[in-house]
Amino acid sequence: MAPALPRGQISHMALRDTGRRVAIVAGVRTPFAKAGSVLKDLSAIELGKLAVRELLARSAVEPGDVDLLAFGTVIPSVLAPNIAREVALMPQLPKGVQAWSVGRACASANQAITDAADQIALGHADVAIAGGAESLSAVPILHSRGFSDALVAASKAKTLGGRLAALARIRPRDLVPITPAIAEPTTGETMGQSADKMAKLNGVTRAEQDAFALVSHQRAAAGSADGRLTAEIVPVPTGRGFDTVLDRDNGVRADTSLEQLAMLKPVFDRAYGSVTAGNASPLTDGAAAVLLMSEERAKATGAKPIAYIRSYAYAALDPGEQLLQAPVLAAPVALQRAGLALKDIGLVEMHEAFAAQVLSNLRGFESKAWAERAGFSTPVGEVDRTKLNVMGGSIAIGHPFGATGARITTTLVNELARRDAQFGLMTVCAAGGLGFAMVVERA
Secondary structure (H helix, E strand, O other): OOOOOOOOOOOOOOHHHOOOOEEEEEEEEOOOEEOOOOOOOOOHHHHHHHHHHHHHHHHOOOHHHOOEEEEEOOOOOOOOOOHHHHHHOOOOOOOOOEEEEEOEOEOHHHHHHHHHHHHHHOOOOOEEEEEEEEEOOOOOOEOOHHHHHHHHHHHHOOOHHHHHHHHOOOOHHHHOOEOOOOEOOOOOOEHHHHHHHHHHHOOOOHHHHHHHHHHHHHHHHHHHHOOOOHHHEOOEEEOOOOOEEEOOOOOOOOOOOHHHHHOOOOOOOOOOOOOOOOOEOOEEEEEEEEEEEEHHHHHHHOOOOOEEEEEEEEEEOOOOOOOOOOHHHHHHHHHHHHOOOHHHOOEEEEOOOEHHHHHHHHHHHOOHHHHHHOOOOOOOOOOOHHHEOEOEOHHHHOEOOOOHHHHHHHHHHHHHHHHOOOEEEEEEEEOOOEEEEEEEEEO
């Protein structure tokens, strides 16, 4: 009889054990731009189409060979909520390509990728596109319930008097618009407040956070300057006359310094906090997509895989505890399913929602208590900082919620190839106390 799994773990064999390896063949993204800036006039659907169109062009895959498209977004359009199907209906793809949208907060693109990979591993597909997009410049503004009720009643009224009577019930407070908040519905706590709490619980200082943020900007600036990051980007025409081309992320600050970061005031806990605009990821617009193939189809078509998905895992914890700490529970499971340990990993990519969150996750990797919570007797271990986020991360590059997972996947597999490293580990934290980890292997 097999031993019982620790609570919260799911019995699920690694992809490497299915007999069908899933190859990552290519990855492309738009530039990531701060919300309200140069990409503000493009919807998430339009951004997604730009990324997928370029992905098809660069990979030279036959559009008719694409079996499915899975796409993630966190704040969907109320007018076109199924972003995957809208992207799949672009002229470059056959109308018969099945498509579905997913939502796992900041790990939505990762969910899209693993959904597509599962379909390939099961033999239900051979070629898939997966990714995500977000336009945080176009967050839907909602009416109050009182205003909505009055409009519905007015639309149902059969006389002018009835319509006027319904509208007369509207009060000034009903006219106040409601915008989606980046806060936990269960706790009311914003992500920034949660990050501040994590910093305090894990002994993460303001100086550590600012130093981490500085390295993120420096590495992203270097990767942009030498072309490694920009090679992943499809240039996007912008401006009223489309006469300006954005070909790089506009949040990377090559000129920032510890002194400048130290001058910024805490945003969430103004009296005792340490999370600032400088050591947190900005609200961002952008899209990213990857092309996945079965190993057999890649060989048959002459496609050259960059890497293979070896394993993955998801985890969750109480959002009221440490909201963004669940990657610490997912990573040891993904490593176990891959048959590897941290010492085998050549590069590590951790999504940088906040410097406080990454530093808390790193402490969790070294913690026996967190290892035991995940069902293991020994911690994951200490991550070599020279192998961590070597191209910078979301603090500098930006964080379009639905797209970040595909951006991280693309960067990680490309850097594995450039550095001739065999294995890579990525982790992503997400709202709701969710966490994700994946192990990839260079082809």
